[in-house]
Amino acid sequence: MAVLLLAEVNNGELAMDATAKAVTAAKALGDVTVLAAGASAAAAGEAAAKIDGVSKVLVAEDPSLGHRLAESTAALIVSLADDYEHIVAPATTDAKNVMPRVAALLDVMVISDASGVVDANTFERPIYAGNAVQTVKSSDAKKVVTFRTSTFDAAGEGGSASVETVSAADNPGLSEWVEDKVAESDRPELTSAGVVVSGGRGVGSEEDFALIEKLADKLGAAVGASRAAVDSGYAPNDWQVGQTGKVVAPDLYIAVGISGAIQHLAGMKDSKIIVAINKDEEAPIFQVADFGLVADLFEAVPALTEKL
Amino acid sequence: MKVLVPVKRVIDYNVKVRVKADGSGVDLANVKMSMNPFDEIAVEEAIRLKEAGKADEIVVVSIGVKQSQETLRTALAMGADRAILVVAAEDVHTDIEPLAVAKILAKVVEEEKPDIVLAGKQAIDNDMNATGQMLAALLGWSQGTFASELNIEGDNAVVTREVDGGLQTIKVSMPTIVTVDLRLNEPRYASLPNIMKAKKKPLDEKTAADYGVDTAPRLEIVKTEEPAARAAGIIVGSVDELVEKLKEAGAV
Numbered sequence: 073m074a075v076l077l078l079a080e081v082n083n084g085e086l087a088m089d090a091t092a093k094a095v096t097a098a099k100a101l102g103d104v105t106v107l108a109a110g111a112s113a114a115a116a117g118e119a120a121a122k123i124d125g126v127s128k129v130l131v132a133e134d135p136s137l138g139h140r141l142a143e144s145t146a147a148l149i150v151s152l153a154d155d156y157e158h159i160v161a162p163a164t165t166d167a168k169n170v171m172p173r174v175a176a177l178l179d180v181m182v183i184s185d186a187s188g189v190v191d192a193n194t195f196e197r198p199i200y201a202g203n204a205v206q207t208v209k210s211s212d213a214k215k216v217v218t219f220r221t222s223t224f225d226a227a228g229e230g231g232s233a234s235v236e237t238v239s240a241a242d243n244p245g246l247s248e249w250v251e252d253k254v255a256e257s258d259r260p261e262l263t264s265a266g267v268v269v270s271g272g273r274g275v276g277s278e279e280d281f282a283l284i285e286k287l288a289d290k291l292g293a294a295v296g297a298s299r300a301a302v303d304s305g306y307a308p309n310d311w312q313v314g315q316t317g318k319v320v321a322p323d324l325y326i327a328v329g330i331s332g333a334i335q336h337l338a339g340m341k342d343s344k345i346i347v348a349i350n351k352d353e354e355a356p357i358f359q360v361a362d363f364g365l366v367a368d369l370f371e372a373v374p375a376l377t378e379k380l
Numbered sequence: 381m382k383v384l385v386p387v388k389r390v391i392d393y394n395v396k397v398r399v400k401a402d403g404s405g406v407d408l409a410n411v412k413m414s415m416n417p418f419d420e421i422a423v424e425e426a427i428r429l430k431e432a433g434k435a436d437e438i439v440v441v442s443i444g445v446k447q448s449q450e451t452l453r454t455a456l457a458m459g460a461d462r463a464i465l466v467v468a469a470e471d472v473h474t475d476i477e478p479l480a481v482a483k484i485l486a487k488v489v490e491e492e493k494p495d496i497v498l499a500g501k502q503a504i505d506n507d508m509n510a511t512g513q514m515l516a517a518l519l520g521w522s523q524g525t526f527a528s529e530l531n532i533e534g535d536n537a538v539v540t541r542e543v544d545g546g547l548q549t550i551k552v553s554m555p556t557i558v559t560v561d562l563r564l565n566e567p568r569y570a571s572l573p574n575i576m577k578a579k580k581k582p583l584d585e586k587t588a589a590d591y592g593v594d595t596a597p598r599l600e601i602v603k604t605e606e607p608a609a610r611a612a613g614i615i616v617g618s619v620d621e622l623v624e625k626l627k628e629a630g631a632v
């Protein structure tokens with residue numbers, strides 16, 4: 073049985089971590105063909121060919137596929153769909169934009185954010201902000217699935233899949249890209265970092281978020297935030313961890329001035345070790361913390377940064 | 381310009397979810413239900429478009445159990461003009477799948493001919509994040525998902541989207557479907573006089589069969605379980621003790 077996996081490609085480059093994690097999930101379903109699509113995608117295709125477990129790579133390059141616009145990307149995937157029983161992707165915002173569109177064009181349900189593969193038709197997925205895990209069995213001929221990357225280990229490198237080019241489908245011409253606002257950072261990526269330090273409303277201001285960033289830099293960590301911190305303008309939107317932000321499961325997650333609302337826990341409670349620093353001993357975050365410190369963050373965080 | 385806003389009745393976001401002991405699902409009997417928070421943001425955005433003179437009619441539609449009427453009344457009290465209830469389930473535990481919802485919405489769109497559909501990006505119960513994209517596919521329309529900013533410019537909508545890397549702005553041709561994210565706006569509360577007025581606003585009642593849509597699920601729910609619980613942790617007394625514990629655990 074054949075699987076088509078939409079690689080995560082950003083500006084011509086393969087997002088290796090997200091793609092390799094989805095490959096691990098997809099391998100359980102059958103022979104994996106990776107599709108690298110973009111205005112430029114050849115280099116991404118070459119990189120994907122090296123992931124263990126990938127048997128073939130398709131490269132589709134066309135200006136209409138730049139910036140991962142949903143309409144043209146979905147049209148491309150549908151044009152290739154005949155040969156595959158599963159069409160899958162890592163559950164990134166790009167894939168969440170495209171894959172439900174693909175599913176509806178194929179008249180099948182989408183299975184979003186699957187956290188486990190039971191068999192070729194049956195998947196586990198979190199619902200209600202991770203308060204429940206549902207096992208669903210698809211009766212559709214084709215399965216369109218996005219995989220929650222935080223629950224799969226990345227496949228290794230060392231493969232040497234063949235690479236073919238395919239052409240883009242007709243561009244429906246319904247949308248065009250205007251601009252990206254992407255902050256450059258030397259820090260590790262939030263979803264693949266081994267350590268994440270997150271700040272919440274308790275941090276109090278954009279200036280004081282520097283305390284969080286300093287601790288993160290000391291640990292070589294990525295920086296995260298609660299929704300309240302993002303809404304208040306202390307941190308950019310792409311730092312948000314939670315039900316509707318990013319889902320992370322690092323070896324160490326340090327939550328600072330975060331109360332631990334269920335929507336935040338949804339994005340981090342599978343972390344291996346959780347540390348919570350909060351001045352309110354009743355804060356729900358302590359219920360999921362391995363190590364809790366009841367303290368004023370303005371004293372505790374600089375001290376911790378110094379002592380580590 | 382006419383705006384269509386689909387709204388869903390879901391468990392209130394503040395309620396602690398309980399998984400039923402027999403694994404059949406989440407207990408929804410006698411728990412507080414509210415409008416999906418993302419849908420509130422979509423309704424608010426539609427009202428703001430109307431207040432800015434860009435929209436002249438707001439139609440809200442809900443697909444589900446009869447009790448979804450309450451959700452529609454809330455939207456009417458916020459400022460929507462008219463509501464359509466599509467009864468597609470009898471048991472409050474039946475969740476109509478996004479594909480079936482999108483098919484019904486596609487029929488509603490054919491009848492109502494809106495210029496824009498504003499939908500929540502995801503429902504906080506099934507967390508599928510799919511209905512808007514599916515509706516766009518079925519209609520062959522453009523889509524602007526996860527919007528944190530929306531501007532109507534002639535025949536186009538300019539949508540700023542919250543994406544993994546930051547923000548992306550795209551221009552989509554109308555008619556279009558925009559799914560909204562948390563930071564688009566802060567929804568208003570309905571005032572008491574508006575709640576009273578909303579009772580008199582028109583609410584049409586239909587069924588899924590009226591639209592000829594088969595809502596049979598494609599995904600069979602095999603079981604619903606509690607997630608794995610975390611082992612209890614400890615409270616440390618000082619920063620020094622925290623550092624020590626982290627070193628012992630090999631975390632730093």
Ligand SMILES: Cc1cc2nc3c(=O)[nH]c(=O)nc-3n(C[C@H](O)[C@H](O)[C@H](O)COP(=O)(O)OP(=O)(O)OC[C@H]3O[C@@H](n4cnc5c(N)ncnc54)[C@H](O)[C@@H]3O)c2cc1C
Pocket residue numbers: 271272273274275297298299300301312313314315316317318328329330331332333334335336339349350351352355367368369370393417418504
């Ligand atoms: C539909 C929906 C989706 C959502 N999605 C998300 C999501 O993806 N991610 C997310 O995070 N939230 C999400 N939320 C919001 C969530 O419900 C909470 O409102 C939010 O997580 C609260 O953020 P917070 O913990 O930073 O703020 P608060 O709840 O205000 O907590 C601040 C904490 O800081 C502590 N504090 C204050 N000062 C200090 C100090 N000096 N030292 C130490 N501690 C201090 C306080 O004791 C408190 O516990 C969502 C909500 C909804 C309705």
